[in-house]
Amino acid sequence: MRPIPSASQPAVTAAHDKFLSTRETTVALCRTLQTEDYVVQSMPDVSPAKWHLAHTTWFFEHFVLEPHLQGYRSPDPAYNYLFNSYYYTVGAMHARPERGLLSRPTVAEVMAYRAHIDKHVVRLLENENAGIDALVTLGINHEQQHQELLLTDIKHVFSVNPLKPAWRELDASPSSPSQPLAFVGRDAATVEIGHAGAGFCFDNETPRHNALLVPHAIADRLVTNGEYREFVRDGGYEMPELWLSDGWATVRQQNWRRPLYWNDALEAEFTLGGMRDIDPNAPVSHVSYFEADAYARWAGARLPAETEWESLAAEQVIDGNLLEAGRFHPAGTESTGLRQLFGDVWEWTSSPYVSYPGFKPLAGSLGEYNGKFMCNQMVLRGGSCVTPRSHIRATYRNFFPPHARWQFSGIRLARDL
Amino acid sequence: MRPIPSASQPAVTAAHDKFLSTRETTVALCRTLQTEDYVVQSMPDVSPAKWHLAHTTWFFEHFVLEPHLQGYRSPDPAYNYLFNSYYYTVGAMHARPERGLLSRPTVAEVMAYRAHIDKHVVRLLENENAGIDALVTLGINHEQQHQELLLTDIKHVFSVNPLKPAWRELDASPSSPSQPLAFVGRDAATVEIGHAGAGFCFDNETPRHNALLVPHAIADRLVTNGEYREFVRDGGYEMPELWLSDGWATVRQQNWRRPLYWNDALEAEFTLGGMRDIDPNAPVSHVSYFEADAYARWAGARLPAETEWESLAAEQVIDGNLLEAGRFHPAGTESTGLRQLFGDVWEWTSSPYVSYPGFKPLAGSLGEYNGKFMCNQMVLRGGSCVTPRSHIRATYRNFFPPHARWQFSGIRLARDL
Amino acid sequence: MRPIPSASQPAVTAAHDKFLSTRETTVALCRTLQTEDYVVQSMPDVSPAKWHLAHTTWFFEHFVLEPHLQGYRSPDPAYNYLFNSYYYTVGAMHARPERGLLSRPTVAEVMAYRAHIDKHVVRLLENENAGIDALVTLGINHEQQHQELLLTDIKHVFSVNPLKPAWRELDASPSSPSQPLAFVGRDAATVEIGHAGAGFCFDNETPRHNALLVPHAIADRLVTNGEYREFVRDGGYEMPELWLSDGWATVRQQNWRRPLYWNDALEAEFTLGGMRDIDPNAPVSHVSYFEADAYARWAGARLPAETEWESLAAEQVIDGNLLEAGRFHPAGTESTGLRQLFGDVWEWTSSPYVSYPGFKPLAGSLGEYNGKFMCNQMVLRGGSCVTPRSHIRATYRNFFPPHARWQFSGIRLARDL
């Protein structure tokens, strides 16, 4: 959306550009929203678009401006209470399930808040001695996470509305037939896992460390809607022997019978472009870990461990159906070979989200960013069709509870050799 | 808001005017709302302002236009599903607690829906043979009920927002000192209760019938904030012997310690004009039946029966702090004598809401309007500071569950002689 | 179970006998229970048999012995906490829904507690100056209430057990065909309602006062299982227009489709004698107020007001299928004329449970006995097949919430004339 900076630009300008382009992208994703759309919270996991716009702004205000810009004053001290997400060490906060009860501040006021913070961050970035580069980079990556959440959340908001509004008109042409699924065999090995080097990463990707691989095979593509539909039609949701105990309890309590956005007839699904026919060649999406695990068992396979995934992905170029592709929905592909590792859907792994050996969280309140969630969540890898390309990498660890379905989350199979 | 029709106007124009002025009043009450404010549902009892605007419109569409205007087509058939409140015999409806999940239709679309229906109702009213006068009158009275709910609901919506927004800037001057409370003695008698005559009434006010009064006395004014605060400070919320069993359970479950909108210090309260000092001479408001009953017991009194209230009020002129007074908040008065019967706050009676002997509900779906709520609710009388003057009368029976507090509901004492 | 006292017995001995025979009856009702059966609480409304045995004992201990027997000491001070039901002014108490979590005191210990209290009450009764007669009479009536509850509760406990145990072997012969239902017409009148005279009554039956009757008719017998089954087969549980709003919500939340103890096929029901065929001529039982009200609407009738019922029953001899009949289940009858007013099933009236004009509760903690429940409950009249004959009278007011079904509660129709 902004011109690519030329190589001759000084560093300060580059930092400006990255900051401002990220901020502008967030707003651009809201372009088609009506004012009313910014307010609604359709379930506790979902946040209103307005909240995402304000919270990402608060992040810069609290972690960059307040400690580093002398004399800085917030336009409204109440924002610290309203837009702190979960940083208990920062102070009390507004309860998450009540974010949809706030009509004020208005969208216009939130946009003014954004402009206010942007102005001050830019000013501070112009001071080369401010020492805020790492924090601003963290803030940019944080905002990119919320760009994805903003889209998955508004998708859920629209999905519960009987009018089934579309976020945007999207290309609805079906994918080309997908090639048969094949498995890539891999030998036992000791591999290095985790991030190292100069680029940005989250603390949970460190430290880089050794891991053991057993002989295994991993699917060369994602499971498709068509394949998953076979599982549904075969009675997959009625066979307790396929499910983890907690998964089966969830299936029965929630009366799950298909992926989150599919209709009863298994023929149409809700998308960011409204209702449309299920594309049998596109990757299945919006399934929980429980469903991914049950599907794999039904298919005589298993899910990959995150070490298996990462050691494979580390060798690949980052490319795929990511945010910049402008599809905003998973897509099938005619190509062959190892594919779809990045983009389309986050891939559930069999790995609980735990710390790497020797993990040290960030100091201070930012230590709450990742570490405290290392319980009752599973790792997902690879990014989705609404993940910005500059945000994803082979070592990136996303995580959600095993019952979560409102993210673009899908399935890649693996098996023991 | 509209010029008073002159006496020489023909009947059709008068019906137009009443219809249109009611419809305009509803919209005028929303004048200060931001678009975002129309969307929020702060608890299941509350409906978003947008919903009130649409539901009252649907009422005219469904009960007036569809059966009486040949060839009428709704602008959107989904509205029948979205904006039916509780008429099961009409068909399936959107779940009440999920009204705040709907960003669409937008406020602008709802306003267009209103204009569309207004145009068609007016056209039908111009046809003197349409036979819709009684239905339109019912629709007008229905809309007036929602004018009150719209205000009590937006008050609740704003109250849960830590920013404590004001609906409007209101006169905040405290009331003059109230005169001492006196009791008006009344003898045993057989009285007639219920509506008779030509004017509009709801079905639940009929049939007019005899009732027995025992000798009793009834307070000449409402209980004030100052008096209720004494009850609170005396430990009223900690004395189980003052409370009904269900009331005490509610006090403990909900951790009630004061009227709904009072602050912890018992010094300020949330109003439609934002937070302001509690006016000790103004009537206490936003108390439940449980609290009214416990207060009366603490005060050595009881609540009046609805027959006692109505037989007394039948002799009074309808006047008081009603919607047209423009205060939008209960107010004290210096005057003496029997006062505050109409306006300020709805007065909890000791009477469960049941049918009058020989009651016949309206035919068809409109029979669901009142009768099916005749269980687990208590009768309130007299209207409040947000009740339109033309809407209230001595025979009017309002009703809410005994735990409800978000209406302008207060206390008048009585006692046996 | 005890010989009837001869007329020449002194008053003291008569009081002894009434006290002891009541206490023995309670124990006799438990004769067929296994030790394990005394422990279980199958839902919060139900109390374990052990608890009934201990609570009725505590009632005598707390209200008779402690204030009137100098130097009395409880065998275990913890019993005051464990076996106080709901007298907040007495002190803190064990939570009602947790009564089934107590394996101790054991049944044997509870029986020893009973013997201990019996001995001391008898000793006090022998002292003619003790002034405890009225309190003991209240205690006896209280215990009779718990005799009924003990049976309805153990019935529920056994009903949730897939083994469907019987409390006792009962006569299972079906009733003779019932005679057609007829209505008894009654004129408008002013009648006196409530208890007066020397015999025992509860405070809620006073004061006696005037009431108005409108012209009406009242059914000469109870609604039968066969008649109610027609309602079920006609789709009564699927027609929202028949139901009160709260009733319809309950039907859907609880998935009600038939009376509490009927099986899916509408052919068998659980009884104190185990599963047995539904007797089409016996009165329907275990229906809630919501169901009674819906049935009446379906039948083109209504439920009687409690004033209508009492003024009719006051003229009748107290006789019927009560506890002493030993049937422990409602029974049909071949007889004609006004019948089944006493016994078989408690009859739901259309009257919310409120105080009579001028009602004064008992002084002290006993004031909590009845008055504090006067909200959200409906009045039932006439006793059931498990009500002791000496316990029931025309003025007796029982009350339960409108959703309650585990009592022997049924339907008598009425209608306006």
Place this chain on the structure above:
Amino acid sequence: MRPIPSASQPAVTAAHDKFLSTRETTVALCRTLQTEDYVVQSMPDVSPAKWHLAHTTWFFEHFVLEPHLQGYRSPDPAYNYLFNSYYYTVGAMHARPERGLLSRPTVAEVMAYRAHIDKHVVRLLENENAGIDALVTLGINHEQQHQELLLTDIKHVFSVNPLKPAWRELDASPSSPSQPLAFVGRDAATVEIGHAGAGFCFDNETPRHNALLVPHAIADRLVTNGEYREFVRDGGYEMPELWLSDGWATVRQQNWRRPLYWNDALEAEFTLGGMRDIDPNAPVSHVSYFEADAYARWAGARLPAETEWESLAAEQVIDGNLLEAGRFHPAGTESTGLRQLFGDVWEWTSSPYVSYPGFKPLAGSLGEYNGKFMCNQMVLRGGSCVTPRSHIRATYRNFFPPHARWQFSGIRLARDL
């Protein structure tokens, strides 16, 4: 409890003895229970003692007798429904939270069921061609698990009773002062983990496989009550920065402020011998994973990984405060060196319960035994003071959800080097 079999006994007799002695031990643990104690379920995680006695019996009936004893007939076919715990592939089952609603079958009937099954299993064991040895061994190990659960469950049942009954009179002498905690350093290594060889193990202990250890140190003893009390007094339960996100939510929802059975004053605790003073030198017990993790963070340490624990324990003799010690409560020790690895309390590890690489569950319904719980649970190691000695081994993997506290679960610290 039974004489140790001499070496010259034939194999059949040895199998008899092991089977019968295990069955007798279960009954012996119930020796002090009153009949009422067998019935109660104090929370959904707890099962009544009666249920444990019957379920372990059903296990032999269903998995041994029905497939292997021709013509076998159950004494009551309903038992298959009532006493199946969670084997969905076997068929429908009674709901777990309702186990405390069953007064029947009685204790005597359950004991008769046990005798019936014992007789038939013994008969089958005498047939050397029956091929049931492996299944009986599994059943014995299964019953040993329920011996432990029976005790932890009855402890919970008694703990919620205000009378605080004791299961048995226990030795209440305090432990000798514990020696200072020291850490045992361990180098990076590749180790073998999991069970191999001829002895019994559960499927989840296989296959044996390689694992990597990082350099670390592990505490030579368990954390004591005295040490944990310092954490409580330091405000550990009020510092969100110490807790996992789900843990902090649980602390606030459940209002946790101390280990499960401690009193408010932090001076006494409920034990199987009733209330007694907290022994500061005994290991802390009845803490959840959340508390163990928070304590470790407060102490500047972490919990050990299960690979760290197992590789250390594999070198140790199995000895300690186990069931046969007859203490039934954790105890301190004067000794030094690596200690308390087995017995006293199960030790929370930092390892989520997942399958080992290449894991294959048992075939058929027994595959539901372990594998389906591999989600949202954490591994505990080492057994407790109520674990039979013959049941525990270094490779044994116990697992509970991170919020579970009613087991004897405690803390051993570790840290990175």
